[in-house]
Amino acid sequence: MYAQMVETGVAKVRDAHEMSPDEQAFQARVDADIKIEPKDEMPDAYRRTLIRQIQQHAHSEIVGMLPEGNWITRAPTLKRKAILMAKVQDEAGHGLYLYSAAETLGVSRDQLIADLHAGKVKYSSIFNYPTLSWADIGAIGWLVDGAAIMNQIPLCRCSYGPYARAMIRICKEESFHQRQGFDIMLTLCRGTPAQKAMAQDALNRWWWPSLMMFGPPDAESVHSAQSARWKIKLLSNDELRQRFVDQTVPQADYLGIAMPDPQLKWNETSGHYDIGPIDWDEFHNVLKGNGPCNRDRMRTRVKAWEDGAWVRDAAVAYAEKQARKAA
Amino acid sequence: MNEPSPLFDYVLRFADSDLVLAQRLGEWVGHGPALEEDIALTNVGLDLLGQARLWFAYAGEVEAQSHGRGRSEDELAFLRDGSAFRNLLLSEQPNGNYADTMARQFYFDQWHMLVLGSLSSSRDPRIAEIAAKARKEVAYHIERSADWVIRLGDGTEESHQKMQAALDYLWTYTGEMFAPDNVELALIETGVAADVRALREPWLANIGRVLDVATLALPTVAWMQGSNGRGGKQGVHSEHLGHMLAEMQFLQRAYPGSQW
Numbered sequence: 001m002y003a004q005m006v007e008t009g010v011a012k013v014r015d016a017h018e019m020s021p022d023e024q025a026f027q028a029r030v031d032a033d034i035k036i037e038p039k040d041e042m043p044d045a046y047r048r049t050l051i052r053q054i055q056q057h058a059h060s061e062i063v064g065m066l067p068e069g070n071w072i073t074r075a076p077t078l079k080r081k082a083i084l085m086a087k088v089q090d091e092a093g094h095g096l097y098l099y100s101a102a103e104t105l106g107v108s109r110d111q112l113i114a115d116l117h118a119g120k121v122k123y124s125s126i127f128n129y130p131t132l133s134w135a136d137i138g139a140i141g142w143l144v145d146g147a148a149i150m151n152q153i154p155l156c157r158c159s160y161g162p163y164a165r166a167m168i169r170i171c172k173e174e175s176f177h178q179r180q181g182f183d184i185m186l187t188l189c190r191g192t193p194a195q196k197a198m199a200q201d202a203l204n205r206w207w208w209p210s211l212m213m214f215g216p217p218d219a220e221s222v223h224s225a226q227s228a229r230w231k232i233k234l235l236s237n238d239e240l241r242q243r244f245v246d247q248t249v250p251q252a253d254y255l256g257i258a259m260p261d262p263q264l265k266w267n268e269t270s271g272h273y274d275i276g277p278i279d280w281d282e283f284h285n286v287l288k289g290n291g292p293c294n295r296d297r298m299r300t301r302v303k304a305w306e307d308g309a310w311v312r313d314a315a316v317a318y319a320e321k322q323a324r325k326a327a
Numbered sequence: 328m329n330e331p332s333p334l335f336d337y338v339l340r341f342a343d344s345d346l347v348l349a350q351r352l353g354e355w356v357g358h359g360p361a362l363e364e365d366i367a368l369t370n371v372g373l374d375l376l377g378q379a380r381l382w383f384a385y386a387g388e389v390e391a392q393s394h395g396r397g398r399s400e401d402e403l404a405f406l407r408d409g410s411a412f413r414n415l416l417l418s419e420q421p422n423g424n425y426a427d428t429m430a431r432q433f434y435f436d437q438w439h440m441l442v443l444g445s446l447s448s449s450r451d452p453r454i455a456e457i458a459a460k461a462r463k464e465v466a467y468h469i470e471r472s473a474d475w476v477i478r479l480g481d482g483t484e485e486s487h488q489k490m491q492a493a494l495d496y497l498w499t500y501t502g503e504m505f506a507p508d509n510v511e512l513a514l515i516e517t518g519v520a521a522d523v524r525a526l527r528e529p530w531l532a533n534i535g536r537v538l539d540v541a542t543l544a545l546p547t548v549a550w551m552q553g554s555n556g557r558g559g560k561q562g563v564h565s566e567h568l569g570h571m572l573a574e575m576q577f578l579q580r581a582y583p584g585s586q587w
Contacts (some may be wrong), residue, residue, distance in 0.1 A: 069357040071559050072353040074578060076579060078380055078383075085356065088357065092365045092366045093366060095362055096366075128584060192582065206519070240557040306358065309360075311361070311364075312360055312361060313482070314485070314486030315478050317486075
């Protein structure tokens with residue numbers, strides 16, 4: 001998943017006695033794992049939080065097409081080119097499912113896109129990093145899609161029906177994406193010294209930003225408790241991050257490349273890997289718009305949207321003419 | 328090294344046109360006017376790339392027969408220079424605006440459908456097989472590009488003007504599609520190649536029908552680039568191809584002999 005620091009608009013998690021009877025009934029349904037569907041009653045804060053979360057995710061899919069699309073024209077073989085095109089196309093599809101899921105909550109896709117372009121909503125910090133070599137395409141599939149899957153699998157069980165169902169579909173495709181990324185890395189690591197160096201360089205640059213994808217540490221994650229109560233967030237940031245680290249470190253060993261973390265070590269007592277400190281200052285700066293690519297990404301998206309305005313207008317005008325003829 | 332065989336050259340024309348157009352469509356990814364268009368353009372690009380790979384595979388087989396060893400699809404795609412590319416000039420023209428992209432696709436799809444139809448009964452069974460498979464995909468492309476020509480032509484004043492300008496601009500690249508050179512003529516004789524001379528009239532009629540509905544005019548420019556036997560099919564390209572290849576071939580050129 002690509003939603004980070006989603007605001008709930010709720011200062012603290014409310015106990016049952018602080019809730020109205022409607023809210024209590026809603027919470028009881030969530031607690032009983034009954035899916036909430038678009039026409040069901042739901043608290044405004046739940047609706048608004050979901051819209052924010054789903055749209056952050058949708059925007060991330062769309063902005064995320066750019067760093068990978070950056071290498072479609074330079075893919076090294078025809079087979080890799082075909083796979084990459086299909087992968088980026090899947091991401092456009094994920095964006096569509098997610099915008100549709102958000103629309104069931106009473107917002108329009110155009111409005112959500114306008115909010116993105118106005119800088120009112122975020123997309124995942126990870127897509128503000130550049131893809132500088134072909135190995136970055138491998139690293140994105142392996143690490144970024146790997147982190148996304150880690151986050152999204154629990155969301156297949158989330159309380160909101162349309163979101164949960166979109167996630168099930170998305171997760172199936174993401175696991176292919178991760179495998180293709182790892183396959184690129186493996187091929188590079190078994191290739192020439194120059195190729196292996198390319199893979200190592202990509203890991204060096206993508207490892208820490210991938211860990212940041214899970215969001216701030218639990219202690220600072222002010223909205224997580226309410227989202228957990230609503231079952232739109234099922235595991236904490238730190239839990240998910242730890243799972244990702246534990247899964248990924250042995251994969252790097254298998255590839256024969258080194259994690260860029262001198263403090264990384266296996267902890268016998270906890271049964272997990274310990275990692276060095278994450279640079280949260282960098283994370284917050286990227287969220288604020290100071291990442292290496294924030295401005296480029298936004299400019300590119302806005303330009304695509306503005307350049308396409310006359311095409312969309314023409315399609316609408318044509319459809320209206322046809323409707324008038326039919327009437 | 329022996330001269331490449333006419334059959335090799337002929338098969339490469341299809342491989343290269345498909346690859347070069349797929350590469351152009353790949354440039355659109357992430358920049359389309361709507362998400363649905365991003366997905367659809369990529370679909371068409373992926374189909375063409377898949378078709379290019381089938382043609383390259385056959386070109387490699389043909390080369391192996393005449394030269395002992397045939398090049399792989401990646402050697403053919405990434406290690407030939409522009410003058411060895413045999414794609415149509417139309418396919419390498421830049422994306423421009425959405426009307427330019429759709430006009431290019433419209434002319435190409437309309438030609439592609441007819442030529443593949445003809446090749447489906449080629450005396451060369453491998454050509455016939457590839458053409459029959461490709462034609463099923465192009466049946467979808469042709470519908471989509473004609474649909475957009477109509478929507479943009481009969482949409483707003485602005486879209487009408489842009490669509491007409493795009494059709495006019497690209498018209499000069501359509502002539503070589505129907506002008507066979509000696510390579511083609513010899514293969515037409517033996518029933519291997521499509522006789523494109525016979526396809527120009529149906530192509531014009533089909534295009535005319537779509538343009539009528541779209542309230543657009545058939546372009547009137549008479550001069551056709553490359554139809555004098557010095558065009559894309561003979562390796563004489565526009566300036567655009569060199570830039571495309573520099574980008575597309577970069578990794579294979581910078582790291583020779585690597586596996587990817």
